[in-house]
Amino acid sequence: MATQRPTRLFHNLSAKIASIPMILTAVVVFLGGTIWTVLYSFTSSKLLPRLDFVGLDQYRRLWSNSRWLVSIENLAIYGVLALIFSFVIGFVLAALLDQKIRFEDAFRTIFLYPFALSFIVTGLVWQWILNPDFGIQHVVRGLGWESFTFDPLYNADLVLYGLVIAGLWQGTGLVMCLMLAGLRGIDEDIWKATRVEGIPMWKTYLLVIIPMMRPVFITTLVIVMSGIVKLYDLVVAMTGGGPGTASEVPAKYVYQYMFGAQNLAQGFAASTMMLVTVAIIIIPWAYLEFGGKGRV
Amino acid sequence: MSDPSTIAGAVLADTAIEADAQPRGARPRRALSRRNVMLYGTLIVVALYYLLPLYVMVVTSLKGMPEIRLGNIFAPPLEITFQPWVKAWAEACTGLNCDGLSRGFWNSVRITVPSVILSIAIASVNGYALANWRFKGANTFFAILIFGAFIPYQVMLYPIVIILSTIGLYGSLTGLVIVHSIFGMPILTLLFRNYFTSVPEELFKAARVDGAGFWGIYFKIMLPMALPIFVVAIILQVTGIWNDFLFGVVYARPDTYPMTVQLNNIVNSVQGVKEYNVNMAATIITGLVPLVIYFISGKLFVRGIAAGAVKG
Numbered sequence: 001m002a003t004q005r006p007t008r009l010f011h012n013l014s015a016k017i018a019s020i021p022m023i024l025t026a027v028v029v030f031l032g033g034t035i036w037t038v039l040y041s042f043t044s045s046k047l048l049p050r051l052d053f054v055g056l057d058q059y060r061r062l063w064s065n066s067r068w069l070v071s072i073e074n075l076a077i078y079g080v081l082a083l084i085f086s087f088v089i090g091f092v093l094a095a096l097l098d099q100k101i102r103f104e105d106a107f108r109t110i111f112l113y114p115f116a117l118s119f120i121v122t123g124l125v126w127q128w129i130l131n132p133d134f135g136i137q138h139v140v141r142g143l144g145w146e147s148f149t150f151d152p153l154y155n156a157d158l159v160l161y162g163l164v165i166a167g168l169w170q171g172t173g174l175v176m177c178l179m180l181a182g183l184r185g186i187d188e189d190i191w192k193a194t195r196v197e198g199i200p201m202w203k204t205y206l207l208v209i210i211p212m213m214r215p216v217f218i219t220t221l222v223i224v225m226s227g228i229v230k231l232y233d234l235v236v237a238m239t240g241g242g243p244g245t246a247s248e249v250p251a252k253y254v255y256q257y258m259f260g261a262q263n264l265a266q267g268f269a270a271s272t273m274m275l276v277t278v279a280i281i282i283i284p285w286a287y288l289e290f291g292g293k294g295r296v
Numbered sequence: 297m298s299d300p301s302t303i304a305g306a307v308l309a310d311t312a313i314e315a316d317a318q319p320r321g322a323r324p325r326r327a328l329s330r331r332n333v334m335l336y337g338t339l340i341v342v343a344l345y346y347l348l349p350l351y352v353m354v355v356t357s358l359k360g361m362p363e364i365r366l367g368n369i370f371a372p373p374l375e376i377t378f379q380p381w382v383k384a385w386a387e388a389c390t391g392l393n394c395d396g397l398s399r400g401f402w403n404s405v406r407i408t409v410p411s412v413i414l415s416i417a418i419a420s421v422n423g424y425a426l427a428n429w430r431f432k433g434a435n436t437f438f439a440i441l442i443f444g445a446f447i448p449y450q451v452m453l454y455p456i457v458i459i460l461s462t463i464g465l466y467g468s469l470t471g472l473v474i475v476h477s478i479f480g481m482p483i484l485t486l487l488f489r490n491y492f493t494s495v496p497e498e499l500f501k502a503a504r505v506d507g508a509g510f511w512g513i514y515f516k517i518m519l520p521m522a523l524p525i526f527v528v529a530i531i532l533q534v535t536g537i538w539n540d541f542l543f544g545v546v547y548a549r550p551d552t553y554p555m556t557v558q559l560n561n562i563v564n565s566v567q568g569v570k571e572y573n574v575n576m577a578a579t580i581i582t583g584l585v586p587l588v589i590y591f592i593s594g595k596l597f598v599r600g601i602a603a604g605a606v607k608g
Binding site for chain 1: 335336338339342343346347348349350352353356364368369370418421422424425426429431434437438440441443444446447448449450451452453454455456458459477478481485509510511535538539540541542545546556559560563564572575576579582583586587589590591594597598
């Protein structure tokens, strides 16, 4: 028995030691933190987390809070608009860049640079451009159209569109880049074949290329959507949630209750709802993508 | 939206007719064909739209306040002044502090540099271990890690507050460095794992036969080979961490606030007269670091976001 192999635990020991940070992050922070938050969302924790369970009370309160309902509605409207427009604009730009044009690098650099900027910077620039006293409204009025009104950030009905304008400016370049990579992956022979058949180019895009790019579309969809759910900085910088509560979003609600209103469990319940939303987006995708193995 | 897409449709249809006989070849074309005018026209208009905010930012930051009040935000400055830049950097106020954005800038540097080094060091070793030294359960941890990338940060905010206050780092720069290293781990590990998996297995086996161990192979073979990936990871992390707002606002105190948080406090403060030129100067200064990295790195940045897009 003296020459027994070292026990399994010490097999690959260096690799295991090196993986400790990853294991801690995955298990303690991601898994543990998530379970902790979900667990405490069923309590009545106020200033400090306490384990006195109150069942679904926090969720009942959440869904009867008009501010939360407004947040959800806002996020849904922003999400649908941002998704549709970033996909359409991103795809069209990618298709245009894919025409073997000159200065492709220059154009791509210009379309993508806002993505390097933070949402705070994005929000503040657009806040300035959309400022009614100095920005677009002021300039157009100065040209002689005195009654021109364009003040989305001060109009509760339009504020979401103001956010969408800024969000699209920042994020469309990313969609374009992913789509362009997808277009470049398409076999040249497909194009030759459709040309021989005499199919017009727009029809080729619509009926052949887009269906072929399904995986790219799905991945982009997941990326864009999980970004939308996290929408926070842009709102803070651009509108602060106003006017009134017209541009509140869930992430801001969570922050407000956790760190502002000292109502922890309410914040936990709201963040759990955000998690559920993401799970609804991610799980079907992961299932499709990885054949239900749950592996990446 | 109907506008650009119709134009695009027209452009595309036109090409199909034109390029009928010789698809996608380098056939000489007339420079001013209808197709080219439409194609480049659309691209140039869109490019101008994308550049407009940057232009407005720069122009506004170089004007004096009287000129801003009277003029047009799109007009170039009549008298160029760098005073707003100086004021934004050294004198702008947040609350009681009036030492300008420079404090936030140095905080951001002190957060970003160690976070980038730490997160990349950890993730590259993790990726290497996952690719070449698979141990039992490794893939399960990795799957959790990747799913973690999609969990809204809000869910993990408070547990991390507890962890950090337990080890006495809540509110400190070190605490923020740890937070950034944690949240950078999924995407970076994925990046490195994918790269190391593509390295030929024989290379690894040959080194094993020669008696090299875990760290020997990492430092002597893998690390030198993966330098381009390290550059991609650095680009990804520097921009990501520099642009972070949420973690800064949650885990830092006013004296350790990173630049983005301080910028937002300066511009959106309700007290005092709004100095738009100073605000815009502050905004550019904050955006300058990621912009410089972006323009220098070019194609590597694109590679980084293709991988890093998962971060959302």
